[in-house]
Amino acid sequence: MSGPSAPCHERVIAFGRDHEVESAASGEEGLERLARFAADVVVLDLMLPGIDGFEVCRRIRSATSTSIVMLSARGDDFDVVGGLEAGADDYVVKPVRPQVLEARIRAVLRRTDGVPSPVETYGALCVDRASLTVSRGGRQVALPPMELRLLLYLSAAPGQVFSRQQLLESVWEHDYLGDSRLVDACVQRLRAKIEDVPAEPRYVQTVRGFGYRFGPV
Numbered sequence: 290m291s292g293p294s295a296p297c298h299e300r301v302i303a304f305g306r307d308h309e310v311e312s313a314a315s316g317e318e319g320l321e322r323l324a325r326f327a328a329d330v331v332v333l334d335l336m337l338p339g340i341d342g343f344e345v346c347r348r349i350r351s352a353t354s355t356s357i358v359m360l361s362a363r364g365d366d367f368d369v370v371g372g373l374e375a376g377a378d379d380y381v382v383k384p385v386r387p388q389v390l391e392a393r394i395r396a397v398l399r400r401t402d403g404v405p406s407p408v409e410t411y412g413a414l415c416v417d418r419a420s421l422t423v424s425r426g427g428r429q430v431a432l433p434p435m436e437l438r439l440l441l442y443l444s445a446a447p448g449q450v451f452s453r454q455q456l457l458e459s460v461w462e463h464d465y466l467g468d469s470r471l472v473d474a475c476v477q478r479l480r481a482k483i484e485d486v487p488a489e490p491r492y493v494q495t496v497r498g499f500g501y502r503f504g505p506v
Contacts, residue, residue, distance in 0.1 A: 316340040320348060328355055330397050332390075333377070335361040335368065343375045350376030354433040356397045360390070366470075373474030378435040379461070380471070396462040397434070409444065411504065414483055414492060416444055425483055435460075436479045439472075443493060443503035452500040476501060 311326045313319035316337045323331065331349060335342035346357055357379075359372040364382035372380045378397050381390060408417045413426045421437060423430045432440065442460050443451065451459075453469040461471055476495075480487040494502050 316345040330356040332358050332360050346375040356434050430482050435475055439475055447504040450496045450502045
């Protein structure tokens with residue numbers, strides 16, 4: 290979804306990849322189209338006529354686990370943090386080279402890949418790596434791709450401490466500094482869904498001055 294433009298539905302070859310693209314000129318139109326178009330990833334601008342990108346992001350995230358890449362010229366901390374807290378999986382500041390945007394989209398699309406293995410149980414939390422599902426206390430927990438990818442990565446090595454930069458490189462597949470807010474915002478959202486008391490996390494624990502670890506539980 291982007292700012293005002295003529296809406297279109299077209300099959301395109303973009304950056305060397307074959308993409309089916311659905312575009313919308315407003316947040317309302319984008320939500321209507323998304324309800325009919327099974328998107329793998331949404332590229333979302335903040336500055337939209339009608340409801341803004343923050344609200345569109347929240348509505349998408351409340352209804353679906355579709356990945357969201359926020360693309361905006363607004364790059365100050367307030368906007369970036371707001372976008373991530375609204376549920377975006379990544380935040381890209383314009384101007385951006387097409388190849389970089391394509392790489393970020395590819396990274397988001399890869400984040401649901403996983404290697405099948407048995408169900409792992411940590412107290413009330415169960416992680417099924419074969420079906421890529423998570424449950425807590427016997428009830429399934431719906432996690433967007435980014436939060437699921439982070440949980441799978443951390444829980445694969447209980448007790449091991451990972452820096453934010455390590456998580457960016459391995460989970461977000463970013464090989465540069467400056468995006469630690471992505472990690473912190475994703476951890477906050479994940480804790481709200483899997484922890485009994487998010488302010489006193491049992492599973493995704495903070496190691497002050499360094500990063501995060503899973504457990505011990």
